[in-house]
Amino acid sequence: MPIVLRLLSRLAISLALLLAVSIAVFASVEILPGDPATTILGRNASPDRVDALREQLGLDNSPVVRYWDWLKSTAQGDLGLQATGNRSVWSTISTPLRNTAILAVVAFATTSIAAVGGGLIAGRRPGNRTDRVLSIGTLSIVAMPEFVIAGLLISLFAFRLDWVSSVSLVPLGGTPLDAPSTLILPVATITLVAGSYGLRLVRALVAEASAQPFVEAARLAGVRETAVLRRHLLPSVAAPTAQVLAFSVPYLIGGTVIVEQVFAYPGLGSLLVEQIARRDVTVVEAIAMIMTTAVIAGFLIADLLGALTARHIPRSDSRPSAALP
Amino acid sequence: MTAPSLLAPAPARHSRSLNLVAVVTGAILIAVVVLAVFGPWFAPHPAGQTIGRPLANTGADGWLGTDRLGRDVWSQILHGGRRTVIIPLVATLAATVAGDTVGLLAGRRPRNRILDAVLMVIIAMPAMLILLLLLHRFGKSAWVPIAAVVVVAFPYSVRYARSASAKAWGSSFVEQARLRGESNGWILRHEVLPNVAGPVLSDTGLRFATSVQLVTAASFLGFGPSAPATDWATQISKNLDGASLNLWAIAAPALMIALLTVPANLLADRLAARIEQ
């Protein structure tokens, strides 16, 4: 299939997927108990006032009507007003989104370095001591819940050694980049988890490439290791490695709820937990859609990377995985 | 994370050290599970009983000290193991049964666009989002994390079992069985299942760690059991505040969780490697 056609068909599929996910999210938020009117009015409100506010917020309309309204305005780029309070959804989520995006970009860089570097070191000579240590180490890390890893990092680096702050306080009116130390522990936790995962995937690619006859031949011919790496290994694993890294994007955006909670990082994950408790349909919808859009975009990029090159990463069905939450 | 599942083939040589790893991890795993399952029987104090000062250090009040309600940490560990081990286990089994049943049947015709679409919708939703939505819809219950694990793991189990069984469904043995007039059920039982049992088992093992992660995440966010019932993740999240007074109140349950998931993952990986050979 020509690349343009492939791109278009993938885009169409992605949009359909987004639509399906939005229905799933909306339905699950809609049927939650409680409603924003009582949340807004607080503990002293009378039932009359609650009813009046319900009407004002349009909560009396049927879910189908509300979903359709939301879909229409979202398609026009208007996320609407949040159900609790009079702020626009965008103003509520923009700063946390930016914070999560900053965290994701920095963590993506470190994750890539860890995954590619570690994968090359471990996969170059499959079965040697370094490989085995890395294999056991990474498997152990991906096995542990994130709050356990984060807790270990906090106790060691924040309390025992007193090197970094245990809390990610973003300066007022600034970004996390204004106080880079706020990023250290969250990035470290994410890098350990996603990097370990990526490392195992890259290692497999490198190990496979290392076993290729032309690599063996080059080594036997006395070509220096760096040259083998540069001329043979890197080119043959570059494309699938890029795919592996693209697949880590969804985790960086959507999977960091626990990490953000542990370090009190003011990102999308923390906001999601809070807004789900508040039953704010519009904000939860918006966050869920941003997260799923990131996931789907990650898939799309990975897919296109695969299409751009002759090599395909083997489909996910072929081996068991330790998928991360 | 929804990356393609492509775990590195375990190093094939050095089988002696591999076995050592397997033996050690297996022993740890068995010890932790035994401790978790039978712990309540030999706990020094009943579940959730206040025995002294809160957050007392190691010493007079038990060798691991006390937690925020003055309860013996060691007793709480022994009482909290069952839930921490059994709920993810049940969830893993449920997810395996649900996913693998669909996957094995789907293996007959691996290209099914409707199934693929359903799986993609689930994959596109972050696991924590699924968990949080279910928790708030159905409240605090052990069944919610179980349901979340089943939903989250479903697409991966289906794809894996479908891929593993597709080869078997297309094999010449199955062809011959069909010619003999055997039913699909007979073929599934006698030809497909034996061929995919190993891979499915190792897949299940690796899913267990994921299950523990989701289930403990729910407890960590405050959706764990109510006292006197307890689990290890709840103990961590509830005692974080007092960690500087008695570190063991959180270190002990954290260690137990690690001793549960890490060996399980290493062991399942060894199993996968063996099947690969």
Place this chain on the structure above:
Amino acid sequence: MKICGKRIACLGIVVALAVLLASCSSGGDSSTETEESPTPSASATVSASTAPSAVPSPTASDASTAPATATAVAEPAVVPTGAMLRIAALSSPADTLNPAATTGQLEYAVLFHVYDSLVLQKDGEFVLQLAESIEPNADATEWTITLIEGARFHDGRPVTAGDVAYSLGLFAASPNFGQNYAAVDLEGSTVVDDRTLILPMRSPRGDLLEAVFGQLSLIVPDGFTDWGSNIGSGPYKLVSFEPGVGALLERNPDYWGDPPAFDTLEFVGIADPATRLNALRSGDIDYAWGISAAGAASIEGDSSLAIHRDSGGGSVIRGFVFNVNIPPFDNPDVVRAVKLAIDRQALIDVVLLGNGEIGNDMPSKGLPGYNYSIPQVQRDVDTARELFAAAGVDSFTMRAADLVPGIVDSSELFAQQMAEAGVTVTVEEADAATYFNDFAAVFSTPAQGMYYINRSAGVHMGSFSGSQGTFNISGYATPEFDAGLADMQATVNVDERLSKTEELLAMIHYEDGFVVWAFEPQINASIPGIERVSLIQSSPYFASAYLN
């Protein structure tokens, strides 16, 4: 602010304060009296007319009504220019700076610094701020508010009676405070001149100053709606505000009152008490509003940090609420059995790590109108067991959510204590964030763990007891109590009203399904040397604070 290094000192001050209040009962309700007694009214006038001095000094109100506080204060040191104070508080990304709509703690703290109020409930006392006087007529059917001279908003406009009418209208129209303003006939109000507003009542309210204005009476400019760029008349100007992140405030150089010591206040939003403490430890903030008892214990003896415990007006009521209309608690013997079976001191020792004053099933200890004549309930497990057995009660369920840290803990310990009286209590833990989403559930729960900000008795009962109480979750509303409450609220004379309050508290103590097991001082922590931080209700107020 009472800064107590030791619990004993704290208790001493509280007792001194309590004795003072019980004996002369002038306290905060004295604003309607003449100038002879040291009234908040007089003090507000004094501070308003005093020329701004370079160094903050104790205000007249502190010196006159709270001797314990005044003696604890050393001569203030001069704060270097440019000094900034960073304060961590509970905040939510969804909150606003609309004073009539916000529910956030951080937001309230910001608002109290940016605005002045007619009346402030400061350190348990009612202090007139923008009002020179707030006077009722003889039968409390009409109130006259007179403003001080010289107060100006940050944009230079003077604060006038029209601004007051607009601001009160905002609160009356808001869902959060509307109920509170139900008796005030705002449509019938008259702006007499720039400094005078006459408010007729729909029904007599002798306690308008404390129970209504004392809750929230921030004065915003007439017609103002641009929340987020708030303009007030307070000691600090709002520079920036970001929901969930925080707010930056700078000193108002033209403030009509004593100039504040700190040049800038930075409020930082941190939701979790443990995280707030960690931020303080690592030097990211200077003042943590609200830390847990365990957190306080963990920094006890750390000379680089100071712990502040505030009783009286800054404390929290720790209790259990039993609905007297729902079985088995519709049987007074069962309620009595619970009150006898509970071990209050054990709850304080374990849940609050010893930091709390024992409760006697009444609100408002340490505040005007508290009834000290009722003997403390003593634990009597045997009698409780007999009462439970006679009533046929062997189990019930207690609903609990950590609305503040420790509610679930206290319920779990309560369950252990009830077991000693032969009753099995199952603790049903609920989600704190959504606890009040479903009012029907709260009002129909037989037993639940609960906390209240410790408000003066008249204020507390108006909201939380009787058939008019909008949040009466114990359902206690006998005709005698209702009549007594209405009578108390209509009473103009302060002493008379306070003695009626004590009688009402006695009814609550003996008949209500309200167990108060402790008054927990609010625990804040800071870098050492921050002196004279006040508490407005429970919100820290830094207008007169300085760094020693």
